Amino acid sequence: MITTKDLTKNYNGFTALNKLTLNIDEGEIFCLLGANGAGKTTTINILLGFIAPSSGEASINGLPVTGNATETKKHIAYIPETVTLYPNLTGLENLKFFSSLAGHKLHRDELSQLLIKSGLQENAHQKPLRSYSKGMRQKVGIAIALAKNAKVLLLDEPISGLDPKAANEFSEILKELSAGGTTILMATHDIFRAREVAHRIGIMKEGNLVSELEAMDISANELEQLYLKTV
Numbered sequence: 001m002i003t004t005k006d007l008t009k010n011y012n013g014f015t016a017l018n019k020l021t022l023n024i025d026e027g028e029i030f031c032l033l034g035a036n037g038a039g040k041t042t043t044i045n046i047l048l049g050f051i052a053p054s055s056g057e058a059s060i061n062g063l064p065v066t067g068n069a070t071e072t073k074k075h076i077a078y079i080p081e082t083v084t085l086y087p088n089l090t091g092l093e094n095l096k097f098f099s100s101l102a103g104h105k106l107h108r109d110e111l112s113q114l115l116i117k118s119g120l121q122e123n124a125h126q127k128p129l130r131s132y133s134k135g136m137r138q139k140v141g142i143a144i145a146l147a148k149n150a151k152v153l154l155l156d157e158p159i160s161g162l163d164p165k166a167a168n169e170f171s172e173i174l175k176e177l178s179a180g181g182t183t184i185l186m187a188t189h190d191i192f193r194a195r196e197v198a199h200r201i202g203i204m205k206e207g208n209l210v211s212e213l214e215a216m217d218i219s220a221n222e223l224e225q226l227y228l229k230t231v
């Protein structure tokens with residue numbers, strides 16, 4: 001569960017995020033749309049405990065992030081736009097290393113299965129990351145997030161750079177996780193994907209959440225029109 005109440009972030013008089021109130025239930029997928037600079041990353045960074053809000057509150061599974069960030073982070077898996085990994089380690093080795101940092105000791109077979117589930121072709125598992133495309137690196141990032149088995153997943157434009165097939169597979173993974181009870185917040189510029197994968201969609205403009213709608217109630221075309229009218 002992700003909740004924010006009147007969440008605000010100011011930078012020297014500039015309001016990057018203005019009184020954002022969100023309630024994302026267990027198992028729900030919420031997509032945040034908005035032009036560059038709308039406040040999507042700021043929201044995610046506050047939820048991660050990376051930056052402190054100026055006012056308002058953010059909670060993960062009922063626990064306020066402020067003052068409890070070490071604890072709340074344990075419940076969160078995070079996939080940024082560009083996943084940072086070790087170029088000289090293979091996909092398997094990166095996954096093993098990062099999942100062990102999160103306290104998980106997984107066998108080789110389990111690691112391979114996670115990479116396969118994330119859509120990384122098997123012949124790449126043993127190759128060094130420096131030989132991977134952006135989409136392939138992103139899939140290792142997805143596998144690392146899956147390994148953590150977190151109840152909350154935060155995604156900041158995770159599909160930019162993925163080809164349509166990989167993006168589609170990624171949507172399927174998100175739906176599976178959601179069906180298993182994972183709460184998902186995804187910032188994205190991909191209106192079509194948002195419409196396809198989300199239960200609810202929010203459109204942000206200049207730090208404000210200006211529209212909030214059920215994905216089922218709107219077609220991709222209508223969502224695009226609304227987005228263009230809004231931002």
Ligand SMILES: Nc1ncnc2c1ncn2[C@@H]1O[C@H](COP(=O)(O)OP(=O)(O)OP(=O)(O)O)[C@@H](O)[C@H]1O
Nearest residue numbers: 011014015016034035036037038039040041042043
């Ligand atoms: N450290 C900072 N100091 C000053 N302003 C900042 C800082 N971080 C973010 N901002 C500003 O806050 C606003 C919101 O930025 P944010 O990164 O949340 O937008 P976004 O919706 O994620 O955009 P994008 O789609 O480009 O990733 C922007 O105007 C940005 O310039």
